[in-house]
Amino acid sequence: MTEKDFLAAYDAHADAIFRRCLFKVSDREAALELSQEVFTRVWEYVQEGNSIENMKAFLFRTTNNLIIDHYKKSRPLYEHDMSEESAAMLCEIPDTSRTDMHAEMEMVMRCVRKLPERERDIVLMHYTEGLPIQEIAEAIDEKPNSVSVWLKRSLEALRNCLRLSPKLT
Amino acid sequence: MKHDLEGLLMQLRSVRLTAVEKRTARTALIAKLGLLPRQHVPSPFSYLVFSSHTRFAVAFALIFALVLSGGVGTALAAENALPGDTLYPVKISVNENIRSAIALSDEDKAAWESEAVERRLAESAALASQGRLTQETRVELEARIEKKVEKAREKITKLEARGRTEKALEVQTRIEASLVAYEGLLDEIDAQATSSSVRDEVKGLLRAVGKRADDERESRAEREEKISREAETQNARLDALRATADTLIGKAAVRFGEAPESRARIAAGGRIEDAKDALARGDGERAEKAFKQAALRYQESAREAKTAFTLLEAAAKTRLDISERFDDLRRDDSPSDADDSNEPESEQDNKDDDEREDRADTRGKEIRENRIDLNLF
Numbered sequence: 371m372t373e374k375d376f377l378a379a380y381d382a383h384a385d386a387i388f389r390r391c392l393f394k395v396s397d398r399e400a401a402l403e404l405s406q407e408v409f410t411r412v413w414e415y416v417q418e419g420n421s422i423e424n425m426k427a428f429l430f431r432t433t434n435n436l437i438i439d440h441y442k443k444s445r446p447l448y449e450h451d452m453s454e455e456s457a458a459m460l461c462e463i464p465d466t467s468r469t470d471m472h473a474e475m476e477m478v479m480r481c482v483r484k485l486p487e488r489e490r491d492i493v494l495m496h497y498t499e500g501l502p503i504q505e506i507a508e509a510i511d512e513k514p515n516s517v518s519v520w521l522k523r524s525l526e527a528l529r530n531c532l533r534l535s536p537k538l539t
Numbered sequence: 540m541k542h543d544l545e546g547l548l549m550q551l552r553s554v555r556l557t558a559v560e561k562r563t564a565r566t567a568l569i570a571k572l573g574l575l576p577r578q579h580v581p582s583p584f585s586y587l588v589f590s591s592h593t594r595f596a597v598a599f600a601l602i603f604a605l606v607l608s609g610g611v612g613t614a615l616a617a618e619n620a621l622p623g624d625t626l627y628p629v630k631i632s633v634n635e636n637i638r639s640a641i642a643l644s645d646e647d648k649a650a651w652e653s654e655a656v657e658r659r660l661a662e663s664a665a666l667a668s669q670g671r672l673t674q675e676t677r678v679e680l681e682a683r684i685e686k687k688v689e690k691a692r693e694k695i696t697k698l699e700a701r702g703r704t705e706k707a708l709e710v711q712t713r714i715e716a717s718l719v720a721y722e723g724l725l726d727e728i729d730a731q732a733t734s735s736s737v738r739d740e741v742k743g744l745l746r747a748v749g750k751r752a753d754d755e756r757e758s759r760a761e762r763e764e765k766i767s768r769e770a771e772t773q774n775a776r777l778d779a780l781r782a783t784a785d786t787l788i789g790k791a792a793v794r795f796g797e798a799p800e801s802r803a804r805i806a807a808g809g810r811i812e813d814a815k816d817a818l819a820r821g822d823g824e825r826a827e828k829a830f831k832q833a834a835l836r837y838q839e840s841a842r843e844a845k846t847a848f849t850l851l852e853a854a855a856k857t858r859l860d861i862s863e864r865f866d867d868l869r870r871d872d873s874p875s876d877a878d879d880s881n882e883p884e885s886e887q888d889n890k891d892d893d894e895r896e897d898r899a900d901t902r903g904k905e906i907r908e909n910r911i912d913l914n915l916f
Contacts, residue, residue, distance in 0.1 A: 373574045376574070377565075377569070377574065380565060380568065381565075384556060384561060384564065384565070385552075385555040385556055385561070386552075388555065388556050388560075389551070389552070389554050389555060392554060393554075402556075402560060402564060405564075406564055406567065406568060406571075409568055410568070410571065410572065413572050413574075474547060475547060475550060475551070478544070478547045478548065478551075479551070482548075493548065494548070494551070497545050497548035497549055498548050498549060498551045498552055499552075500549075525544065528544055529544060532544065
């Protein structure tokens with residue numbers, strides 16, 4: 371992989387990786403640093419002479435691993451991860467007030483947040499990032515069949531959750 | 540529920556890096572990993588499109604070299620700081636001074652000053668949309684905007700004195716486009732603001748920005764006239780004016796295509812149509828040997844396209860209200876049916892409340908193409 375290819379991959383996936391981090395750590399600065407770290411690690415991996423078949427899946431995999439590391443290292447920083455506000459925080463960007471967040475989106479995020487972590491990851495990777503089941507399976511080291519089942523189950527759970535939400539029925 | 544669950548989940552893609560974050564992060568990554576920025580294919584307009592990219596890259600490499608020792612990410616974080624934030628002084632005194640210092644030529648200096656105007660406008664819109672605009676910050680921003688506009692004018696005059704009339708006009712158009720775009724955006728924020736004290740401040744700011752926009756319009760018209768007289772007898776210059784308009788329309792269209800639905804997008808769509816229209820009329824006039832008219836049309840076309848682009852960018856930066864996206868989605872989804880909501884000339888009788896925010900995405904592609912939005916008149 372050439373520098374050019376790597377930068378192209380960066381350009382293509384930087385937003386998705388950043389989003390992935392932001393959804394996990396709910397802190398923009400931390401997410402930014404994390405996503406930079408992801409690309410740094412991947413580049414180092416390439417420099418060591420390794421080849422990467424599917425860049426996107428590999429980036430997601432690296433992201434997941436890094437996030438796990440960070441969870442281990444800095445638990446206190448992300449303790450607010452599951453708090454009530456996280457759903458809204460997630461979608462906040464520094465120069466925007468979150469009151470502008472559309473109610474429907476907030477509602478969806480709230481429901482997504484209620485899913486178990488693994489399911490939540492899968493839903494976001496599949497529907498938000500457009501990763502096929504096979505690649506998600508690679509990224510989280512699980513069997514495609516299991517991913518498929520979890521995905522189905524999560525979607526059902528989300529639908530139920532949204533049905534309960536007053537605004538969305 | 541009008542939107543399916545999958546659709547809503549997909550909408551989460553609108554959560555992304557801001558243009559500044561992405562640029563900064565990319566440059567930092569390049570510096571950190573020792574990668575070389577790609578060489579651009581030289582094009583006749585490369586100086587219009589790329590020059591500041593390189594400059595920007597150098598600036599950030601410098602900033603990073605400076606700041607890495609003191610704490611990773613300070614300059615990066617400062618880039619998003621707003622007046623009243625702790626890091627704002629870093630943004631103004633460190634980051635921007637470096638940017639300014641490495642702008643050596645008059646062209647670069649003028650371009651930087653016009654970018655600085657836009658940065659201040661973006662900050663004021665961000666503060667206003669967050670309900671954080673106070674009298675103090677408003678006065679500060681107004682003064683900063685005025686100062687930057689003045690500085691840019693000096694540079695523009697210098698350029699003109701050296702016969703670089705097109706470049707002078709380019710910088711000026713950029714300033715005007717920013718003022719017009721943010722004027723509309725502020726108007727929208729004003730309409731949405733719930734706190735009356737914030738509203739008062741936004742209104743104050745709006746008046747100041749509106750007045751500036753009017754001033755720019757006047758001197759721009761004179762400049763356009765002058766260029767048109769000169770281009771009347773020079774085929775090559777006419778070609779260049781046309782090509783510039785064409786390039787800008789292309790850029791605006793790309794960004795338009797990638798922007799999420801919003802009022803700003805609809806307004807920008809209208810302007811893009813106007814730009815195309817002016818281009819076509821210019822061609823018609825040229826065919827009839829009305830060269831000066833044609834030159835004026837081409838410039839009008841370029842201006843509209845530039846304003847459309849700035850509008851999309853301003854909307855993405857400020858990201859006022861995602862809810863509009865949903866309303867707009869229901870109303871229309873064809874890109875060009877910009878029918879009601881926007882008006883052709885920069886005369887925004889702002890119902891041009893278009894500048895609603897969504898974060899117009901665009902960034903990825905734009906950067907992929909190495910067409911950094913700085914100064915991309």
